[in-house]
Each structure stands twice: as structure tokens, then as C-alpha cells.
Amino acid sequence: MTSTLPTTTIAPPRTWTAVLFDLDGTIIDSASEIMGSLAHMFAEMGVPVPDQETLRSYVGPPLLDSLRMTAGFTDADAWEALNVYRDHYDDHLLHSPVFPGVEGVLQAVQAAGIPIALATSKPESMARNVLAHTGLDGYFTVIAGASDDEERSTKAEVVAEALRGLRALGVDTSAAVMVGDRGYDALGAAAHGVPTILVEWGYGSPDEAADAIAVVHSADQLRGLLVR
Numbered sequence: 001m002t003s004t005l006p007t008t009t010i011a012p013p014r015t016w017t018a019v020l021f022d023l024d025g026t027i028i029d030s031a032s033e034i035m036g037s038l039a040h041m042f043a044e045m046g047v048p049v050p051d052q053e054t055l056r057s058y059v060g061p062p063l064l065d066s067l068r069m070t071a072g073f074t075d076a077d078a079w080e081a082l083n084v085y086r087d088h089y090d091d092h093l094l095h096s097p098v099f100p101g102v103e104g105v106l107q108a109v110q111a112a113g114i115p116i117a118l119a120t121s122k123p124e125s126m127a128r129n130v131l132a133h134t135g136l137d138g139y140f141t142v143i144a145g146a147s148d149d150e151e152r153s154t155k156a157e158v159v160a161e162a163l164r165g166l167r168a169l170g171v172d173t174s175a176a177v178m179v180g181d182r183g184y185d186a187l188g189a190a191a192h193g194v195p196t197i198l199v200e201w202g203y204g205s206p207d208e209a210a211d212a213i214a215v216v217h218s219a220d221q222l223r224g225l226l227v228r
Contacts, residue, residue, distance in 0.1 A: 067082065
């Protein structure tokens with residue numbers, strides 16, 4: 001579903017040395033599958049299933065943290081719920097389509113010689129499966145996601161891993177930029193001095209745009225800000 005994030009621009013476009021992309025809500029439209037698995041999880045845990053707006057709020061942030069803070073689960077119940085969710089979602093994660101025009105953006109960035117990394121709060125193993133299934137994995141120099149044990153789970157930790165992976169390959173990250181759809185993306189990237197462009201077609205809300213340098217409403221706009 002398209003969000004109501006306000007569209008802003010930056011000018012002139014900067015020359016980026018690396019681009020980090022979020023996955024859910026930025027590259028793939030996964031809300032339906034994620035929300036379905038969340039509903040299954042709550043039902044299995046014997047908890048009333050939240051309304052659609054509340055379920056959507058879980059899409060993006062680290063789920064274990066959301067289960068503790070938003071759902072009020074204990075640590076033990078949060079881990080049990082996370083495993084129930086993952087088992088169900090693992091059977092549905094390959095059903096999510098790529099947002100229109102996004103592959104063209106990846107093609108343009110790659111053609112411009114700018115290294116691309118994935119930085120997602122989704123478990124890295126799941127993210128790799130999604131990218132391989134969609135045929136997008138070849139665009140990414142580095143793929144970084146949350147670890148299965150949740151030791152690496154926050155967006156800041158994932159961005160740090162993506163930047164570390166790029167630097168290990170000799171990539172200049174001094175002018176890196178993050179592309180995401182939620183305020184969590186902007187805050188996680190900002191922890192490492194990386195600015196963020198938010199996409200309007202994702203799952204964010206207007207108040208999440210404050211920390212972004214731009215919000216774009218189309219793939220063409222995003223391409224224009226990433227590639228000179």
C-alpha cells in the first residue's frame with residue numbers, strides 16, 4: 001500500500017560511492033505475507049489478533065523487539081512467537097512481488113559503477129532466498145541482514161555490517177546513502193553518518209520522514225537522486 005509520506009527533493013543530486021537498500025517495503029511488497037504470518041503467530045500464541053493497522057506497524061522494525069515492546073510479550077514468549085512466525089513466513093516469503101521500477105533502479109545504479117548493498121532487518125538467510133528467487137541477487141555486492149540468533153538485529157547493526165562488508169572489498173563508503181521506507185531505516189543509517197532517501201511506496205507514515213534527506217514517489221525520481 002502506498003504511504004502518505006510527503007514528497008521532498010534534494011538538489012543538485014550528489015555523487016554516491018555506495019548505495020544501501022532496505023528490502024521489505026523498498027524492494028519487495030511483502031506486507032501481505034508478513035501480516036498474514038503475524039496474524040497466524042498471534043492466534044497460535046493464544047493472543048487476540050491485532051487490527052490491520054497494528055499488524056502493519058510490525059513490518060520493518062526488528063520483530064523480536066516489537067513483540068517485547070508493542071505486544072508486551074516476555075522474553076521467553078517473544079522468542080516462541082518469533083519461531084512460530086518464522087516457520088509460517090518461511091512458506092510464504094517467496095510470494096512477495098518486486099515493486100514496479102525497482103529493478104530498473106538497481107540496473108541503473110550498477111551500470112553507473114556504484115556498489116550496492118542490502119541492509120535489511122529480515123534474517124539474512126531469508127533475504128538471500130528472496131533476492132535469489134526474484135533474480136535480483138546479482139545486483140548486490142554485499143547482502144547484510146539480521147542474524148538468526150538476533151545478536152545482530154537493529155537497523156544500526158545491520159547497516160554497520162553492510163558497510164563493513166563493502167569496506168572489506170575495498171569499496172569507498174565515505175559518500176554512502178541508504179534507501180528505505182521507514183524512519184527506522186533513517187535512524188539506523190544516521191548512526192553511521194549515512195543519509196537516507198525514503199520511498200513513498202513503502203509502509204512508512206508522514207512523521208517518519210523527518211530524518212530523511214528526501215522522499216520519492218516513483219522509481220524514476222529515485223533513479224534521478226542516485227545516479228547522476
